[in-house]
Amino acid sequence: MNELELKYGCNPNQKPSRIFMRDGSDLPITVLNGKPGYINFLDALNSWQLVRELKAATGLPSAASFKHVSPAGAAVGLPLSEVDKKIYFVDEAAELTPIACAYIRARGADRLCSYGDWAALSDVCDAATARYLKYEVSDGIIAPGYTDEALEILKAKKKGNYNVVQIDPDYVPAPQEYKDVFGVTFQQGRNNFKIDEALLTNIVTENKDLPEAAKVDMIVALITLKYTQSNSVCYVKDGQAIGVGAGQQSRIHCKRLAGNKADNWYLRQHPKVLGLQFVEGIRRPDRDNAIDIYTSDEYEDILADGVWQQTFTVKPEVLTAGEKKAWIATQTGVTVGSDAFFPFGDNVERARKSGASYIAEPGGSIRDDHVIETANKYGITMCFTGMRLFHH
Numbered sequence: 001m002n003e004l005e006l007k008y009g010c011n012p013n014q015k016p017s018r019i020f021m022r023d024g025s026d027l028p029i030t031v032l033n034g035k036p037g038y039i040n041f042l043d044a045l046n047s048w049q050l051v052r053e054l055k056a057a058t059g060l061p062s063a064a065s066f067k068h069v070s071p072a073g074a075a076v077g078l079p080l081s082e083v084d085k086k087i088y089f090v091d092e093a094a095e096l097t098p099i100a101c102a103y104i105r106a107r108g109a110d111r112l113c114s115y116g117d118w119a120a121l122s123d124v125c126d127a128a129t130a131r132y133l134k135y136e137v138s139d140g141i142i143a144p145g146y147t148d149e150a151l152e153i154l155k156a157k158k159k160g161n162y163n164v165v166q167i168d169p170d171y172v173p174a175p176q177e178y179k180d181v182f183g184v185t186f187q188q189g190r191n192n193f194k195i196d197e198a199l200l201t202n203i204v205t206e207n208k209d210l211p212e213a214a215k216v217d218m219i220v221a222l223i224t225l226k227y228t229q230s231n232s233v234c235y236v237k238d239g240q241a242i243g244v245g246a247g248q249q250s251r252i253h254c255k256r257l258a259g260n261k262a263d264n265w266y267l268r269q270h271p272k273v274l275g276l277q278f279v280e281g282i283r284r285p286d287r288d289n290a291i292d293i294y295t296s297d298e299y300e301d302i303l304a305d306g307v308w309q310q311t312f313t314v315k316p317e318v319l320t321a322g323e324k325k326a327w328i329a330t331q332t333g334v335t336v337g338s339d340a341f342f343p344f345g346d347n348v349e350r351a352r353k354s355g356a357s358y359i360a361e362p363g364g365s366i367r368d369d370h371v372i373e374t375a376n377k378y379g380i381t382m383c384f385t386g387m388r389l390f391h392h
Contacts, residue, residue: 209381340362
């Protein structure tokens, strides 16, 4: 099969719609369940590229959680800590395989943005991963294969309409890409630039310390950025993207957006948040939204009399601005990646406020000296990769 008719394009009025192979060859994907749409396939094919490259670069099972053609989160399959299990709401008796851990961590980066996500796995989807996905609001999944038990679980999701796509892991795309905009066809060479440890040798700061774990985090950040709508910045810790800022016109706004998400991820580990007592039977999206509001400046919206009782069994104490600032100040060991150079040192200043210890960016700004000087002021290790990673 070299084409697949779709219900419509990005919007219901955009018809006809299909995906097809220009050269007449077979599509590299098979729909095992559901009826994926135009945006679903955009997410599926972009997310598959990310996890495939991340697995190749790190040797670790990898996963991504995509929304609107950008990752809400991405991660490699490192074990979950006890705190991880709590903030990602993992059942104590749950089986935790490496690929399951990868997806749980990818989705856990930003649970609000991952609501209704497209999941991508570098490895065969097993029952452990499918069981976690079973209870999450998700539109579909792409993987190189599925165990029989996993497929049975996923086919029962969304009243039997959950989108399950299998991709040929050996498929190699054509070296040229085409895209039509306003009736004009664009052509470019596919971005086959390889991201690995060899890209991290040009350390330009006084601090040259770059441990192996930080190298993995840099690779996670850079490969995530390669498939994030530009401008983009990514914060990573322990092999997991914890804040992605996508599609902003100003790089400092990317940095703030991603940094604020990283701060929110860390705030979810605050003792007051871990101690929240939810009413029995609360839906996962309602619980996630309540946590987001509780840790924000709009906390009164969830703590008002007559309101908090709908969510909590005990009225929570306010998490004050001072407590949040003090908690965020304890965050360290974060890696920050950027898809293009920092034009000013303010980007380093903002990264430092969210615990950045390592930075990877292309370099090449006329103010590189100021950016390096700012990193040196805080003892940050910074690599210049020499490679821009714009994606549109």
